[in-house]
Amino acid sequence: MSIPILNIQEPWASSILDGIKTIETRRYRLSEKKLRIPIYIAATGTGRPTLITGVVFFTECRPYPTRRSFERDFQGHWVAPHSQFYWKPPGKYGWVIGRAYRIEPFLAPKRGIVWGKTK
Numbered sequence: 001m002s003i004p005i006l007n008i009q010e011p012w013a014s015s016i017l018d019g020i021k022t023i024e025t026r027r028y029r030l031s032e033k034k035l036r037i038p039i040y041i042a043a044t045g046t047g048r049p050t051l052i053t054g055v056v057f058f059t060e061c062r063p064y065p066t067r068r069s070f071e072r073d074f075q076g077h078w079v080a081p082h083s084q085f086y087w088k089p090p091g092k093y094g095w096v097i098g099r100a101y102r103i104e105p106f107l108a109p110k111r112g113i114v115w116g117k118t119k
Helices: 012-017 065-073
Strands: 004-009 023-026 039-044 051-064 092-107 115-117
Touching: 004 012, 012 039, 012 051, 012 092, 023 051, 051 065
Parallel strands: 004 039
Antiparallel strands: 004 115, 023 092, 039 051, 051 092
């Protein structure tokens, strides 16, 4: 069985796996095919190997067409106004996390990917 892999920078990857961050934000919509399925989290960071550290299940893809809509979910995504990942036109999407848990870390099969798959 092939499991998709999603790169998430630290410290956000750990925040998701610790239950602090409950919404992952991206500039693109999450495909319906990727809702409610296991997805590996590849924790990325400068000067370190990329490790698969956990599994996440997304339950919803929420559009943020306005800054105000994005700010309403701050307690879920924790993206501050000074961050490079803050809301910008034409908007963002919030990928709502239904469940996330840690696994024994292992080396990701490839570095520099947004989405990948295990064999």
